[in-house]
Structures are given as structure tokens and as C-alpha cells.
Amino acid sequence: MAEQQVKPSIDLGNLKAGGFIKERGKDLFTIRLRVPGGRMAVPRLKKIAEVAEKYGGEFVHLSVRQSIELININFKHFDAVVEELGEADQKVASCGARVRVPVACGGCEYNPNGLVDTQKSALEVDRQLFGTPTGHHKFKVAFAGCPFDCPKSATNDVGFQGALLPKLDKEACISCGLCAKSCTPGAITMGEERKPLLAIDPCIWCGDCVKVCPTGAWEAKQTGYNVRIGGKWGRNPLVGTLFATFLPQEQVVAFITRVLEWYREKAENQGRIRLGDIILKEGPEPLLERLRQSFPDSVVAETIPPQIINTQIGSGR
């Protein structure tokens, strides 16, 4: 076991949030770096390359959750690696039953599809909740800036998806029809006098109408996050379901905190169990009710349990 090899000269404080992962070879570890939202400042990237070359193997690994992992690090070099990475303010990530580093798409600063600042949200969650022990199992959060959802938000314990509620100023509309043509779900049709009509049901809140509108006649009435809870992948995948709509960006940390509280309580004495499996047992109503107390304007009236994905292998749940 790795613990028996660790000598007193190694700062065990560095290991408390995890991020040091035993490899196959004797004495060798992977060090998972903390890269919230996948944004990597170029000077930090240079420092990582320098440290990897000095202490690691021939390559680094780019993880699925946007981390850079240093490979083949001898445990004797833990302190040196942490210290040298620290010179560029690069920290080590988490593993185990903790809040993990949030994943995010590029956001809205340069990506034309982004509706909300997912990078800002990821940094905020990382700053305030990183490494928080759950007492039960891992806890993953992701931020997608729009309903195209490149980060696959609903496969996370809590997944945030940027959304925009459009409204039309008929006077400013020049009847060009570009909104109706751009509306992939077909929520906008050109009605009488060639003015667009929005049908609420098919709308997925992508904001394409606002983005294409030549005169600004379509504008955002509201933006925020649609929040899905209870997702996971792995052996028995679940897709999270909708618990809140248009959650204001500044309420993200508080929202996750409430979910974590409920998870800690309900999973008591149930061992290593993910949030989605707790919701399957309890039904979605108790969590909805808990969240409604703090976020009455955003929490939906009703929802469905996490959706079980049939992997067709193993007899399953």
C-alpha cells in the first residue's frame, strides 16, 4: 500500500484533498492538476511542461474532465512538484468522496453561442466548494453556456445549462424572418403581418433568435441556468432531471450548497452512494421541496426521477 511507503519527510497536508493517484508501477503516482473550467493560462501551461519534464514521464494525460495529469511521478518528489507548480499558482486537484473540480465550456466571452459566463461560475464554485468532503461519494458539477450543452451537464450530480428567455419588441421588428429560419426547434413562426410568433413549449431557450435579430427586436427577458440534478456516468449511468429554471448566476454556489446538505443527510449510513441513486430511492419531491425553500422563483413545480440508461450489460440495478 502507498501509505506504508510514505516517509515522514513528505508533507501529508498536500494529500488531504486527493489528486495523487497510485499508478501500476512501484513508487509511481499520477498527479491530477486543478484546472477549473478547463481554462489554462499560458504561463501556467509553461510551468506545467517544465515540471512534467523534470519529474514526470514522456507525456502528460488530458483527462476527460479538463485536467492535465502528470504521469509517472515518484512519490518522493511530491513536495517538490507541489512547490514548483505553486510558483505559477498551479494547484493539485481532488479525488475520492469530495466535490470535484467543476467542468465548463468556454463560456460567453469569445464563444458566440454562450449565454452565460460559465467560466466565472466554475471559478467561483472551485474557489468556494473545491474538495468539500461529501461523506458518501464523489460530487461533480458542470457548466454549459447554452442548450447545445457540450459539457453534457445532465451527466453530473448537479449540471447547469445556460438559458435565455426571449421577448419581442414588435415595433423594432423588420419582418425579415431570420429568427424563424434560425429557430432549430421550430418555436418561432412568421404570423400575420409577417411578425414572428413564439410558441413557448418547443422553445429550448437557446437565444438563437436574439443572436441573429438584425435590429435587436428580440432581446433577453431573462438569462440564467437550467439546473439538472442526479446525473452520473460509470457502471450504472443516470441522466439528471430538471429541478430549476433560470437560476440567477449569483445563486449557483448557494444552490449547490443546499443540494450537498440534503445529500449528506439522506445518504447517512448508506455507504458509498451517489446523489442520483439517493433521489431514485427518495423520489425527487423531498429535494425539490428543500430547494424551493431557498430558491422559490427558480425551482420547478414538479420533476421526474433521474433517468436510468440501459447499458445492456450486466443485470443492472
Place this chain on the structure above:
Amino acid sequence: MATIDLRGVSCPTNFVKAKLALEELEPGDRLELLLDDGEAVKNVPRSLKGDGHKLLALQETAEGHYLLTVEKGEE
């Protein structure tokens, strides 16, 4: 007003061709772009708007293509 035929040209080449054509014009000049239905008509107008040009009209042609009228924006 010149018309650029961008039918059969895929994204983002159609947008880049439109951009090059607009570079030849002065601010306030107009250009017509003939676009395919689907991705082209969804993406090209939005990208031109993002570049600061003014979208004036969109007409569907008898053959099911789209004619976009655009006015070159300030540099």
C-alpha cells in the same frame, strides 16, 4: 448591388467568402448573398451581424434558397 452565389459552399467557407466580398465595399454599400437552406442560412447571417454588418432582409427564392441583403458596417 452585387450578388454572391454561396450555394453549395459549406460553413465556414461561405462566411469567409462573404467577408472577403464585403472587404471590397465601402461602409453603407449593400451586397446580396445567395445561401443554401439549413446550416448556411442559420449561421452566415448571425456571423455577419457579429462582424458589425447590418442585415436588411431575407427572402426565400422559388427554388428554396435564401437571398440575404446585407449592408457593410463601419470598419
